[in-house]
Amino acid sequence: MIWWGWIELNYLPSGYEPPALTDELQPRTSYYTMYFNLLGYNSIKVLMPDINIRKLIYTIRHKYLTFNNVVIAAAFLIAASWVWGSLEVMQRNYSLQKEVDIKERQLQLTKLQRDSLELQKKYYQTDEYKELAVRDTLGLVKPGEKLLILPDNSAAAKAADAPKQQVVVAPEAIPNLQQWLNFLFGGNSKSINTPDEN
Numbered sequence: 001m002i003w004w005g006w007i008e009l010n011y012l013p014s015g016y017e018p019p020a021l022t023d024e025l026q027p028r029t030s031y032y033t034m035y036f037n038l039l040g041y042n043s044i045k046v047l048m049p050d051i052n053i054r055k056l057i058y059t060i061r062h063k064y065l066t067f068n069n070v071v072i073a074a075a076f077l078i079a080a081s082w083v084w085g086s087l088e089v090m091q092r093n094y095s096l097q098k099e100v101d102i103k104e105r106q107l108q109l110t111k112l113q114r115d116s117l118e119l120q121k122k123y124y125q126t127d128e129y130k131e132l133a134v135r136d137t138l139g140l141v142k143p144g145e146k147l148l149i150l151p152d153n154s155a156a157a158k159a160a161d162a163p164k165q166q167v168v169v170a171p172e173a174i175p176n177l178q179q180w181l182n183f184l185f186g187g188n189s190k191s192i193n194t195p196d197e198n
Contacts, residue, residue: 123129134140141147153161174182181187
């Protein structure tokens with residue numbers, strides 16, 4: 001109920017009737033509305049959308065744009081921007097850390113290769129390597145040693161020396177769900193009291 005209706009009901013005598021609207025009591029209208037009245041348009045219909053827009057604006061300003069709501073919206077925006085920035089920083093740090101780890105692995109690998117090459121270089125400079133290289137490439141021997149040259153092995157000898165192939169039996173494929181159930185409820189465990197049957 002509007003405030004003047006409340007006043008009428010509570011403070012005015014019961015038999016009181018408001019005066020009829022005369023020209024003096026009519027609300028002031030603009031020249032715009034008077035022009036449309038002369039053209040035959042109803043001024044109430046013309047002013048109605050304007051009144052609805054004003055009511056909407058009033059409702060929005062006084063119901064939704066309160067100080068508390070503005071503070072909450074500002075806090076939410078600040079928190080959202082902080083979370084967004086934190087996520088970007090975390091993602092950037094993660095990618096940079098991955099790059100650092102890759103570079104460290106490459107550095108360790110390069111150091112190992114360098115150490116290996118240094119050891120090879122030292123080995124190539126030893127008298128042992130020089131002696132073995134001369135024996136292999138030139139076929140030289142020390143005094144008192146005899147060179148023994150054997151013929152190539154026959155096919156039967158090669159077959160006898162070949163490693164025997166072992167037959168590997170693949171375990172039975174167990175579904176994933178059954179594996180989890182066995183893991184969680186001890187389906188793969190063997191009792192201590194029963195002897196192993198293998």
